Amino acid sequence: MTLKMDKKALQIFLTEHFPQVADDYVVDEAGEERLVLRLAVDHRHLRPGNTVSGPTLFALADVAVYLAILSKIGPEALAVTTNCSIDFMRKPKADTDLLCEVRILKLGRALAVGEAYIRSAGQEDLVARAGLTYSIPPKGLKNMG
Amino acid sequence: MTLKMDKKALQIFLTEHFPQVADDYVVDEAGEERLVLRLAVDHRHLRPGNTVSGPTLFALADVAVYLAILSKIGPEALAVTTNCSIDFMRKPKADTDLLCEVRILKLGRALAVGEAYIRSAGQEDLVARAGLTYSIPPKGLKNMG
Amino acid sequence: MTLKMDKKALQIFLTEHFPQVADDYVVDEAGEERLVLRLAVDHRHLRPGNTVSGPTLFALADVAVYLAILSKIGPEALAVTTNCSIDFMRKPKADTDLLCEVRILKLGRALAVGEAYIRSAGQEDLVARAGLTYSIPPKGLKNMG
Amino acid sequence: MTLKMDKKALQIFLTEHFPQVADDYVVDEAGEERLVLRLAVDHRHLRPGNTVSGPTLFALADVAVYLAILSKIGPEALAVTTNCSIDFMRKPKADTDLLCEVRILKLGRALAVGEAYIRSAGQEDLVARAGLTYSIPPKGLKNMG
Numbered sequence: 001m002t003l004k005m006d007k008k009a010l011q012i013f014l015t016e017h018f019p020q021v022a023d024d025y026v027v028d029e030a031g032e033e034r035l036v037l038r039l040a041v042d043h044r045h046l047r048p049g050n051t052v053s054g055p056t057l058f059a060l061a062d063v064a065v066y067l068a069i070l071s072k073i074g075p076e077a078l079a080v081t082t083n084c085s086i087d088f089m090r091k092p093k094a095d096t097d098l099l100c101e102v103r104i105l106k107l108g109r110a111l112a113v114g115e116a117y118i119r120s121a122g123q124e125d126l127v128a129r130a131g132l133t134y135s136i137p138p139k140g141l142k143n144m145g
Numbered sequence: 146m147t148l149k150m151d152k153k154a155l156q157i158f159l160t161e162h163f164p165q166v167a168d169d170y171v172v173d174e175a176g177e178e179r180l181v182l183r184l185a186v187d188h189r190h191l192r193p194g195n196t197v198s199g200p201t202l203f204a205l206a207d208v209a210v211y212l213a214i215l216s217k218i219g220p221e222a223l224a225v226t227t228n229c230s231i232d233f234m235r236k237p238k239a240d241t242d243l244l245c246e247v248r249i250l251k252l253g254r255a256l257a258v259g260e261a262y263i264r265s266a267g268q269e270d271l272v273a274r275a276g277l278t279y280s281i282p283p284k285g286l287k288n289m290g
Numbered sequence: 291m292t293l294k295m296d297k298k299a300l301q302i303f304l305t306e307h308f309p310q311v312a313d314d315y316v317v318d319e320a321g322e323e324r325l326v327l328r329l330a331v332d333h334r335h336l337r338p339g340n341t342v343s344g345p346t347l348f349a350l351a352d353v354a355v356y357l358a359i360l361s362k363i364g365p366e367a368l369a370v371t372t373n374c375s376i377d378f379m380r381k382p383k384a385d386t387d388l389l390c391e392v393r394i395l396k397l398g399r400a401l402a403v404g405e406a407y408i409r410s411a412g413q414e415d416l417v418a419r420a421g422l423t424y425s426i427p428p429k430g431l432k433n434m435g
Numbered sequence: 436m437t438l439k440m441d442k443k444a445l446q447i448f449l450t451e452h453f454p455q456v457a458d459d460y461v462v463d464e465a466g467e468e469r470l471v472l473r474l475a476v477d478h479r480h481l482r483p484g485n486t487v488s489g490p491t492l493f494a495l496a497d498v499a500v501y502l503a504i505l506s507k508i509g510p511e512a513l514a515v516t517t518n519c520s521i522d523f524m525r526k527p528k529a530d531t532d533l534l535c536e537v538r539i540l541k542l543g544r545a546l547a548v549g550e551a552y553i554r555s556a557g558q559e560d561l562v563a564r565a566g567l568t569y570s571i572p573p574k575g576l577k578n579m580g
Contacts, residue, residue: 020189044165054226055204062199081199082401083373083423085230085520087548087566089541105561106524110400111372111425113522115564126540129550131522131566133373133423135401227546228518228568230375232403232421234396250416251379255545256517256570258377260419271395274405276377276421278518278568280546310479334455344497344516349490371489375520 004074006030010067013075018063025063028099030071037064038121039098050094052127057098057118058086061130064100065114069134072107079112079134086130093120098127112136149219151175155212158220163208170208173244175216182209183266184243195239197272202243202263203231206275209245210259214279217252224257224279231275238265243272257281294364296320300357303365308353315353318389320361327354328411329388340384342417347388347408348376351420354390355404359424362397369402369424376420383410388417402426439509441465445502448510453498460498463534465506472499473556474533485529487562492533492553493521496565499535500549504569507542514547514569521565528555533562547571 005013007030014022024045029036037060039045045056062081069079092098099121106113111133118128150158152175159167169190174181182205184190190201207226214224237243244266251258256278263273295303297320304312314335319326327350329335335346352371359369382388389411396403401423408418440448442465449457459480464471472495474480480491497516504514527533534556541548546568553563 018192047163053204054207054229055200058203058229059198059200081233083230083232083375084199084203085228085375085566087228087540087568088226089548105522105564113524113564129540129548129566131520131564133522230421230520232395232423234403250377250419258379258419274395274403274421276375276419278377308482337453343494344519345490345494348493348519349488352489371523373520373522374489374493375518377518378516 003030003032003071005071009075010071013070014063014067021059021063025060027067030067033103035064035068035071035102037067037100037102039100041092041096041098046094049091052092052098054088057088057128058084058130060098060100060118061086061116061128062132064102064116065104065130065132066134068102068104068114069107069112069136072104073136079136081132082111082135083133084130086128088128089126092118092127093123096123097121108136110136148175148177148216150216154220155216158215159208159212166204166208170205172212175212178248180209180213180216180247182212182245182247184245186237186239186241186243191239194236197237197243199233202233202273203229203275205243205245205263206231206261206273207277209247209261210249210275210277211279213247213249213259214252214257214281217249218281224281226277227256227280228278229275231273233273234271237263237272238268241268242266253281255281293320293322293361295361299365300361303360304353304357311349311353315350317357320357323393325354325358325361325392327357327390327392329390331382331386331388336384342382342388344378347378347418348374348420350388350390350408351376351406351418352422354392354406355394355420355422356424358392358394358404359397359402359426362394363426369426371422372401372425373423374420376418378418379416382408382417383413386413387411398426400426438465438467438506440506444510445506448505449498449502456494456498460495462502465502468538470499470503470506470537472502472535472537474535476527476529476531476533481529484526487527487533489523492523492563493519493565495533495535495553496521496551496563497567499537499551500539500565500567501569503537503539503549504542504547504571507539508571514571516567517546517570518568519565521563523563524561527553527562528558531558532556543571545571
């Protein structure tokens with residue numbers, strides 16, 4: 001399978017469609033087997049205790065899997081998240097970028113399933129792991145089923 | 146079981162511990178059977194298509210279940226989210242507050258499980274439903290097991 | 291919405307399509323708002339420690355939500371489970387039937403979402419709670435997307 | 436970390452503690468990085484359409500992650516499943532063994548998290564993927580928290 005969007009095209013897509021958050025994210029890698037999205041952690045992402053908030057981790061996984069799906073099916077798609085299951089396992093390191101590594105497990109006509117592994121840059125241990133399902137509407141449709 | 150924190154105490158807790166987001170949330174109801182948290186939807190919560198972003202819905206469920214646990218065990222607790230499974234079912238109404246209704250399904254020594262139902266104010270249909278598990282550390286401990 | 295299959299029709303469907311397990315299950319109630327499926331617990335369902343096995347609880351939730359969907363869309367449907375998230379909360383009582391109460395949260399063109407609450411008969415406390423998503427293939431299709 | 440139970444010890448454990456199902460499962464591999472459990476698919480595991488039933492896949496993942504935890508902490512442990520999120524992605528091949536590959540993502544004092552990937556033997560594509568959380572009670576305790 002050839003990729004329909006590469007690293008650069010995904011970064012431009014982010015800037016155009018998600019201008020409020022695009023600066024936080026850098027597409028480090030976008031290949032057929034995996035995509036890596038980097039979050040530049042910043043005080044807005046922190047919770048008391050100097051830890052990254054749960055919603056920040058969720059958003060990172062959600063955006064990363066979304067981009068990985070787009071890289072395979074192209075930007076015209078209107079995939080919507082229908083389910084996410086996320087395990088929070090360890091506190092991330094403070095003042096360290098987060099790396100989110102994504103694999104697409106299934107890319108069907110109607111559903112796509114991806115998984116995301118989040119680590120502090122330079123660390124082996126997992127901060128969080130998420131599985132996400134996206135509904136891919138038939139062409140021409142814009143609303144959820 | 147008597148509540149350890151009522152509506153007012155929870156709202157003050159929010160303001161003290163989560164000053165960045167406390168203004169977004171209003172504790173509408175905090176009882177033994179259920180807690181209702183209201184999110185005043187605002188342009189920062191929106192995604193293209195005039196819809197509320199997934200991370201905003203996740204954050205609403207996470208904060209609401211957290212407050213419901215605190216209302217039962219008190220503010221000294223350092224509960225941390227260990228798992229969340231969330232289903233996104235319908236687009237919320239634009240320009241309408243979101244209401245998140247929480248029930249605690251289990252409150253054990255080490256784990257608490259809660260569920261959250263999110264609707265647009267005044268609507269019956271569900272926007273999203275989440276189940277969350279929190280780890281409750283033994284007193285004196287501050288890190289995840 | 292009128293039901294397409296009532297209690298009796300669902301029980302017959304079980305017997306015809308799942309003869310190996312149909313005797314274990316009794317459809318106690320099938321209405322528009324909820325369905326209740328009863329499992330006659332038996333030594334085959336037990337694990338060491340006199341507890342009902344996890345797969346038995348999973349199967350009960352899966353069958354119950356499936357029947358609740360069929361009751362609304364009819365028996366010709368070939369819905370397949372695509373996701374399940376289940377929380378196991380308490381040990382069920384030994385030698386006691388299990389009751390599984392189901393509500394359908396969403397019934398879309400392509401996806402249905404239901405939730406299942408499992409209790410020992412006569413008990414208030416939850417044994418387990420599951421959320422399940424089913425993919426409903428377009429008519430004429432028999433495989434997963 | 437040295438393993439506390441190897442392949443042979445795990446197989447004996449299965450036979451002693453789960454005599455009803457032990458014959459179905461073979462521990463193909465038990466190492467520090469991963470465990471592989473094989474299910475000899477048989478007519479009892481099938482559903483109409485010649486497909487393996489969801490509860491059979493759930494049970495395979497549950498047993499496999501449980502054994503992987505035991506291999507690391509030893510057989511005296513009384514770990515109980517507290518949560519499972521499973522995605523069913525493709526129909527397995529009929530008349531073919533299923534292989535379940537497990538990795539432990541976190542092994543904490545109180546919680547262990549593992550993930551399971553199920554494939555038909557000899558196939559690359561995933562049949563299902565599950566994440567499971569186990570509660571590990573403090574020594575001497577036998578009930579859930």
